[in-house]
Amino acid sequence: MKHFIATILGTALLATTAYSAPPETLESGRQAEGESPVDPEIPVALLVDQSAGQTLFSREPDRRFVPASVTKIMTVYTAFDLIDRGKLSLDRKVVIDKDLADEWGGEGSTLFLETGDELTIGQLLLGVTTVSANDGAVAVGRAAAGSDSGWLALMNENARKLGMRNSHFGSPNGYPDEGRTWTSARDLAILAEALTTRFPKLYKRFIGHKQLRFHEITQNNHDPITGVVPGADGIKTGYTRQAGYNFVGSAVRGGRRLTLVLAGAPTAPIRNRAARRLMEWGFDNFTSERLLPAGAAIGEVEVQDGSVLAVPVRTEAEVFANLPRSPGSRAGFSLRYTGPVEAPIKQGERIATLRVTVPGQEPHDVPLVAAEAVDPANAWQRLRNGVAGLF
Template sequence: MIRTIALCLAAVMLGAASPAPQGDRLRPPSAQDAPIALLVDLSSGQTLFARESDRRFMPASITKVMTALLAFEMIEDHRLFPEQAMTVRPETFRRWSRVGSTMYIPDDARVTVEELLFGITTVSGNDASVVLAEGAAGSVAQWLAGMNATAAKYDMHDSHFNTPNGWMDDGRTFTTARDLVTMGSALVLQHPEKYRHFFGAVGLEYNGITQRNHDPITGRVEGADGIKTGFTNQAGYGFLGSAERNGRRLMMVVAASPSGRTRNSASRDLIEWGFANFAGVRLFEKDEAIAKARVQDGSASAVPLAAQAPVGLSIPRDREMNIKLTIRYEGPLRAPIAQGEEVARLLVSVDGQQVNSVPLVATQAIVEANPLRRVFNGLLGWVT
């Protein structure tokens, strides 16, 4: 049986937050400047702005974020190592030397995975992406299989990767803004240390050549730390970016912009608008007991529930909102229950629309009850 628990919020959470300075002057980018646009608050799971967020498009060099994510996952699984050195195949050098954005890897180089990742994330090296793919997986085809498996793992159902670097392939590589935010979220939330290490660098010096990062928000928007631009003649100009302020992280996408300058200003406008026009409210801290779920045939009649990360909410600064919190689980739960086992979900609704579904775990282990305890639980059930 599905059981629900309604939670009450303090009145202060239901009031409109005070306007931010200059917030009313900011606007999301126009459809002309950013035909595809999406802004999500990762701290609350809420979509703050969306335009054509499920429309498929060619991501160009934003594809390299998936190459970085796959490398991070392989490093985490000890299938790849940052200090691991790779050589450049002659055919790879002939095909990718000085083609598009490049790291300028020499034909006789032995380059480490760490160097290649910086070349990919900082200067969008087409050559670095292919050298990494061949060195780590044995072939580009095998690397692409890993990219698409990773996309499936994170439920990126509207994405397919046909190149490791996003080079033009007549639309065989495609994604959506929603899927890009999913991918960026995996990068930031599942691999925070690697994300901080490899993304957000101002520039890169390699092989005697210094190049700067073309990220339009890092160093220009407070709290911005990445992620990746993209451009080809087929795709137009796009950007997947993120910024964090006071523990609140926003992630945004603009795509199909007509020029690099337009894309850059649209990116800054969208994320600044999000910070200025929405206030972050912390509902629950990590591991804070939120409620209790009933347990059948257990050593206790109920188990406390908590989220494994802070739970937040974004509130528009110019109006009040009707906020509803509901805990849902299949219950009563049946012992045994392991500590940390996911047993319920916290549903967050704003003005009648669900904006987030947060997994809740048992904060303590519940073992099966002995016969005497079962009798006591049965009697307790009659009077509660």
């Protein structure tokens, strides 16, 4: 199979020359301010515009690190998925047994669960999302899957399905587990996007609460941006001595949802300041532009063993990009696919990508779909295709 790259002519806003993205090991996203928006003490940082699928800032996005309580995002995602599929009810009652209470009640961040406590799955999830309850996370997993191992299998299967290639979960809550849990900023951005887009109602119901009271104990959420940065609504902090201070956060303004990941900050104040600054930087220094409408014709893709030699492709949805707020900012397009693409091809099937490049940013890809169906070639068409292939 061959890899095809073709430069596409754009509008007046768009350049037609190819742009080489910076290597992923280097920091990108400095140009809007002229300096890094993230403190140099923080080794891992990522800011993504989910609406455009574009990375605005990155520092070591694929470096593996220990997530600490940020692990609970996957526990919450896994629970939301089961709830959405009707396999787990928010109203299901869970009675805390002695083993769970003895092992996890009062351990680290906690709901201080006691033997015989009766809570619903919804109450436990609220404890996980608001006060990072270690005991609550374990209780949800055991109730839903029957055991810690069963729950971890679901978490890791979800990571695989989402394409989180640098992640593995060895605990439901991120408590130190001798290195069995790790992830990357890019993977956490994928997870955050899935959480916000696939389960918007559950996300709004459970994420972003500032305080929770249980067992006559009032605890605060340590989220550094919700209620501080306009539009911020979560998601999760994390800390252990090994991991440092981590955070995954998200905010929406003007139809743009930005998601950030910070890992390994040496102190909570440094992490919190960086989270607020990076989120504001993303909103203030870029403007979201619609580059192409949905259904825009892009070009043609070669077809193998089909009734035609090539099929036109179009955009599946509107194509957006964040451009720096500076004169002359431009974006470029290139059509990419691995092919020829074998027939049959369904109309609307994703068969190629449009790579959007903005100077100073990592390129991002959007799907392209077949504009029409292609049937397998008949005997005469196979002969024609063979002759055409000779020339």
